[in-house]
Amino acid sequence: MLASQTDCSNSPFLWKLWIYTNYDCNLRCSYCVAKSSPNAPRRALGMANVKRLVDEAAALGFSEIFFTGGEPFILNDIYEMLDYSSHRVATTVLTNAMVLRGTRLDRLTRIVNDNLLIQVSLDGATPEDHDAYRGRGSWEKAIEGIKLLQERDVRFKLSTTETPENSPHMSQICEFHRSLGIPDEDHFVRPLAKRGYSKQGLELDMTNLIPEVTVNVDGVFWHPLSTDRDMQISRSIFPLSDSVQKIQEQLQTIAQTGSSALTTFT
């Protein structure tokens, strides 16, 4: 554990680390806050950086690490990253579940453990609700992916982004996931945010968002909701403790001015 001013256990906020592994994606969702797509250039963080991040996060007392893409499972080294991370800190990886087939599914199955959770995006009980923002045919492939995960006994949760399209049908989504044998505690809903490609939703920034330390190839950011310049804490990833300290100082300033209420968003 590092010195107390950079020890995350002193703060109720700094306990999640998000790692943007790549940015390219098999989908092009119209609400994607990361502006990911098949055409987005790969901005890979790489195994050496991920290992160092996991080690530093564990030493600082982070209790959870999240891996997000684009789509992380199009990376060849994502399994090694998840294996390394989940043997040190509780680890979650976000996926659209559409590419988890064949060799990829086999490789994931080999590294599953109680400390590794898969978070699958599902926005509807029907293709209409899900595909409205995520593209035609994506619901069907996501459901196939979910069933394959169930067949392999891989632990996962469902994440739904509430949109104008699916908002009237939230109870149907819950009935649907229960019909698949997925309990309520393994499903959560989050609102749409106006960032990246999204033209609708909540407007959130460093002044009203509880920080969740986020790293990509360009540096450290306040929150995974956006890696735009206005959310950047540092251009240097390492040492992670420097960015943790900057965030803690900014939180103290916010608390002293009492200027705004912070909200969670993940």
Ligand code: SF4
């Ligand atoms: S929201 Fe997720 S699945 Fe959709 S384009 Fe962005 S990273 Fe890919």
